[in-house]
Amino acid sequence: MRNLQDTNEVLFYHYITSNIEASLPLIYTPTVGYACQHFSEIWRKNRGVFIAWEDRNNIESILRNVLSDDIKIIVVTDGERILGLGDQGIGGMGIPIGKLSLYTACGGIAPHQCLPIMLDVGTNNKELLNNPLYMGARHSRVSEAEYFEFIDIVVSAIERRWPGVLLQFEDFALQHATPLLKEYQDKLCCFNDDIQGTAAVALGSILAACLHNKTSLSDQRIMFVGAGSAGCGIAELIVSALKADGVDEDVARSHIFLVDKDGLVLKDTPALTDFQYRLAHARETLPFSPDGKNIAALINCIQPSILIGVSGVPGLFTEEVVKSMHSCASTPIIFPLSNPTSRVEALPEDIIEWTEGNVIIATGSPFAPVMYKGHRHIISQCNNSYIFPGLGLGVLLSNAKRVTENMFLAASKVLALSSPLLKDPHGALLPELTNIHEISKKIAIAVALAGAEDGVATRMMESELEDKLEDMFWKPEYQNYRRISF
Structure with a gap:
């Protein structure tokens, strides 16, 4: 699957969206946990950006190596608390890759607008440090002071490189997740999906x-x-x-x-x-x-x-x-x-x-x-995946500058009202993932309206949002190209 993603993204996402319920466990939980644990052993081709603590003075140039100026969503992790598996070092990169695949498959975000980032600050996983195939930095995690300084340098560089980008913090450890969210949620457009x-x-x-x-x-x-x-x-x-x-x-x-x-x-x-x-x-x-x-x-x-x-x-x-x-x-x-x-x-x-x-x-x-x-x-x-693809879509749809609590409440209410259990006493609590595009679109509209109400997003009529949404929703279809002279 990863090979197909790396060589033919249109075909990859066409298959995923056509077989979403069967595919989701393969591109995310539970399979992604195994992929993270064995990341260095099964690595085939690079995807995303790896930033090591040792490169903290070169972050600007590292980010400039990403040629696209049109990055809209970044998922970043430091690999310290991967699912329930703990510290997986750079193997944690499997999570941002998987999450961004779902942004595209479930939320219609164009794959070229998505960027996974892995922050390598070392690992305390002795098994990884003793593994000759491990590709990450071979030292324990840096001190707390060094860690927070490094994060601030990275976040500031990201904001300068792609102003207004939606930054999703993913699988950070307990002692870091909430402090980082509190530090940045009122300064830039970001959220923590685990929280x-x-x-x-x-x-x-x-x-x-x-x-x-x-x-x-x-x-x-x-x-x-x-x-x-x-x-x-x-x-x-x-x-x-x-x-x-x-x-x-x-x-x-x-x-x-x-x-x-x-x-x-x-x-x-x-x-x-x-x-x-x-x-x-x-x-x-x-x-x-x-x-x-x-x-x-x-x-x-x-x-x-x-x-x-x-x-x-x-x-x-x-x-x-x-x-x-x-x-x-x-x-x-x-x-x-x-x-x-x-x-x-x-x-x-x-x-x-x-x-x-x-x-x-x-x-x-x-x-x-x-x-x-x-x-x-x-x-x-x-x-x-019922929530974050639609949330991200709503942020892009409304040009939101921040992600507010009311935007999450709005998304929750849409999901609740989509429950099959409300129509069938023997139905499922949550809708089938085969309907995820419809749900994501409804959530995106609700999020955009909530953002406008909070004063952090462009205020538009619901009908305007619906028209704009259909125009920007990416579909895995081959495009017609014609050659032009230089």
Whole structure:
């Protein structure tokens, strides 16, 4: 597939878009995880830009080697937290390549306008450092001060080379992801897909489930197992959605419960990050003893209606945990979102059996439908590709200068209203990916309108946006050329 992409992009994307559901697991999760782990061993041809820390004084000239001045979207990673696989060094380049393939296949962004960038600041993966085939820098990751200085040099150089480009931060480690987003989100057009994209597709899935259950978001108590940037990003977007519905912020935060390896996250939990502290509960405000690490026991105390797994710990949602959720809600919403498949908190077939089929599930990796007592349960993948291609398309469509929270909320609402479950009680929670172009276009329009409302994008009539969208939506078709004289 990569060879075809490198030699005939039109044919590559024609095949992908014609077989999107079968192709997605090949060009992204779970296959991309294997590709990242073995990147140096299976490398065939260069794609994208590699920038090493040692080249920090030559970044301008490196970026000038990219001949195109028409780059519109860049996906950048440092390879430190690749999926649930940890530090993969320059092997992390597989993620930007895969993500940008989805921008084109799902969002109609022309491939020549996309650029993957890998920042090589070393690796702490001893297996890679000892591998004679590893092509990255053979040293440990640079210090924090050196790291943030390097990132700032790179981001500034990118902005000078391609002013207004949409910059997507991808698979940065917990201690870097949120600080980088906070540093740059008000300075340039950027977002972090692990935090904000994951949050938007999760929120859209939750809203769809609430619509199906004929409940509102404000009726839910939501428990997160895993308190990293992804889980906290989902939680914060839920808080924003509740506030947009008129719920007081303190009340909105009282609906959220974070659990990590040491138990319920509290204000007095040691070594909390700022984004974790904002979501932590004060011990004295809880009507139960918050101590203990047993997830099922915490569920019985908290009585959540929604359980979200972002822990990366396989099998963490045991039968006891799932049955505790079922005792709290007649139709619990359970999302084991960790990926790749080897890291999922519970298998869908087990969750369905333990809840006697009365459950709404979405996963972070693809799973086949499950038959239970004669009924076919379609397992929707809570895949960021439902959101970020349409978001990027909307940014380009409206010439947005920033990416705002309201743009993600708008995307989530479009996804929720696209749920087949709203029309068919036995339907999937999320629409089929065969409809991804239609969904991406709707999201793009909603994002453009939200951006204009926030004052960061060009204000246009919806009909104008629709016409412009059709003109700019790239299709994998061979063009007719004619020779001209110089």
